[in-house]
Amino acid sequence: MKPLILITGPTGSGKSDLSVALAKKLHTEIISADSVQVYRGFTIGSGKITPEETEGIVHHLIDIKDPHEFYSAADFYEAAAPIFEDLWQRGKIPIVCGGTALYIHSLIYDLDFSEKPSTTLRKELNNLYNRRGLEYMVALLKEKDATMAEAVDLNNPRRVIRALERIESGHVETEQLRKKRKGVDPLYIVLDWEREALYDRINRRVLKMVEAGLFDEVETLYKVYGSDVKPMGSIGYKEVVKYIKGEWDKATAIEKIQQHSRNFAKRQMTWFRKEEDAVFIPMSELTKDAALEKILELEREKYGTDRGFNGD
Template sequence: MERPVPLVVIVGPTAVGKTAVAVEVAKKIGGEIVSADSMQVYRYMDIGTAKPTEEERQGIPHHMIDVVDPAEAYSVALYQAQARRCIREIWERGRVPLLVGGTGLYVKAVLEPLHFAGAGVDEAFRRRMCAVAREKGPLAVYRLLKEVDPEAAERIHPHNVKRVIRALEIYHLTGRPMSQRLQELKEDPPPYRAVLYGLTMEREKLYRRIEARVDEMLQRGLVEEVRGLLERGYGPGLVSMQGLGYKEMAAYLRGLSTLSEAVYLLKRNTRRFAKRQFTWFKKDGRICWIDVGNYSSIMEVVQEITTGAEGVLKEASKSN
């Protein structure tokens, strides 16, 4: 039987302070960080994704950052395979893996037996559904999904057109709902002995932090970063360019809004995104929540996590 790998997981909404906490935890326990952020996988997209700088990383290795070009297709299945490989290699080097990020589906893909193989691809069907979404709007294809797989529709945001179309494609190819296939295609769970922590804070304080972060991104050159991407041929229709910050600033640079309108939308959309992150993670009963507002310093939060992770690390060291 494969020995379980200890895994410290730190999740939470955007701007709550995951990066700073995770770096300090890694320093204390000899760890390396595996990013669980669906935007930080893209190269050249640094400011808008709040990608940690070299200074912020403080020498701690970070993985699953800058792995694909903004024009390349990327999927949860690819992330799952690559992140799991990183985790195994970190442990084999005698270090402790930390999975850190706010993309709930990425975290779920690492920790749970999500099976993405076997359904196949139908490019013509995808093109037809994309045309429907363009001509009639995202809700048109979402309504189609609700008809054939209401369970999957409950889990997918109506405007996540890519995932909605993939769920419809699975039904089209197999004649069965995606939710049913996921139940049928069970595999053994990955061999992790995981301890999960979620960082949270009072909602209005988080929203103020989000607005301050957006202001900081603008000062650091977010508009220039997006302009550079557009000039290099990364069009607004790319999945990567639909990310927070890029979508709003691309609209401004194309003359579809003023800068003040774009900033307003970015702040509003980021607040809404944080709310969806809360909703996703609150459903996971394994997560031990830490309200960072109840601690006087970041190091107290770090101590809470490292103390809680000690048991998992000791058990792993015994099995080795």
Template sequence: MEEADSRPPLLVLVGPTAVGKTALSLQLAKALGAEIISGDSMQVYRGMDIGTAKLPLEEREGIPHHLIDICEPSETFSAADFQARCTDAIRDIHSRGKLPMIVGGTGLYVEAVCYGYQFQDYGSDETFRKRMSDYAREFGAEALHARLAAVDPETAGRLHPNDERRVIRALEVYETTGKPLSELQSQSRGDAKRSPYKLCLIGLTMDRDRLYERINERVDLMLEQGLVDEVKGLMDKGVPLSSAALQALGYKEIVPYLTGELDYDSAVALLKRDTRHFAKRQLSWFRHMRELEWVDLDSLPKNSDLFKEICGIIAGKFPFDIEYICS
């Protein structure tokens, strides 16, 4: 007789930016008695609301949200930090008899929690880091990115050339360990055995052209809501241009406009392009996630059908009455 699975349940909803995770997560949370944990690497920062599509408090419909606004934009927050804070949040949610649900698009962060990655200290070299920073200033971001592509094409492929902080960190890891960061992260994933949770992983996808149209519309909405002023506010507060905050998607494209390096239309076009590329990288990452069950939104255009499909997947993993939660 098969032994019962006593691991605590964890529901995970992932997908590319602008696919529609937020609205569905609220619907599911209300039906399942769940609390939401943001799986977005940038929503942890205070004052970064518009560019991260952070759901305003008044629109959360009373559903508790965790790991939002927990640190300052000038601070660093790593995947290991997220794993530790998220694990604590999951434990707390379970202790109150609620279902934890991670919702987001930062693949490494989500996987690190789901499979208990063992993060290693790869060391640091401040002298090397400064040398690379000076190199970027002298030869440009593309030249620095090319150096990374030469030793770690996989990591270079998922980092934008303007993401100087992460590009330098990846080069630093190679310098200190002699191994590409992508190889070390792959080893961490490979070392992870059985998940500490009873997982239900759901991925949302849709036609690529339709997704790109939604992305363009989202960027336009962010700009109408005041994205430029939000970025300017961070700069005025002295947040370093090399910080994770101002290297984030939606922020790093606006900075050159504010510093006079790009005109407004060029900055907007760059932001839309970078967001489309980011969505493509997200999909590529999620396709390699174990146990992920994909739901194609194009095949379920009616919200009631989509909700029923999702509920069916969840009921197959967790002991919920599908008729009850779909009512």
């Protein structure tokens, strides 16, 4: 069984920072599992790690796609698998860091990505959305698969339609999230914060993004790509687009980013709590160093060493 450490948790939980500290201890590399950070140019709003913040640790699957290019959980798995193999051959434990649940699940569960989305089905769902509206589509999603609905941004029509598409086509149904992948022995770490502490972190994180130039970043991207490219529908970007279009003032856009981020964090934790093998690290009770030592302890117990699974 090959080792694989997953560092996940809700938005704003400190995954990147802790993953870098862990990678330095284990002398290994990090694979990003974030559906927005794969896109070039989408930096501030996605919380993309800066070159300085990497502290020299190699990060994979960041800035690998242009905004108009399609990228799915299947694409993520296909890109990540050879990186894992390379690290294992070098005696290193891969660390996956990110909060995109389906990306994480593609590594743990033997999901069937063979079926391609049906163009006809997508058109039918888009037409249904145009006729009945978002509220109807959300109700339909909850009726068909309540678990998947909990992990989807229900304010984002594109995400709701894609979820319905997966259900209707049999593509990555909830039932598939029970068949474990063979040959991999993951250490599934979830960074868990008390709700009020997490929400405060999220609110402050959004303000830091604004100070770092989030609105300028989105305006630049909007001039080049418009609002139809997939990552522009992400939290932090779609709200600023409304500001650019004159639908919201700046204060409202910031407030909505904070609200939507908090809502997303709640959905993420609901999803993670359903994972029977996940180990929750109580971040509200621990310093960063204590949390790191706890993870290293779990790694030693599971794999027998804190320097790599073959003791290099």
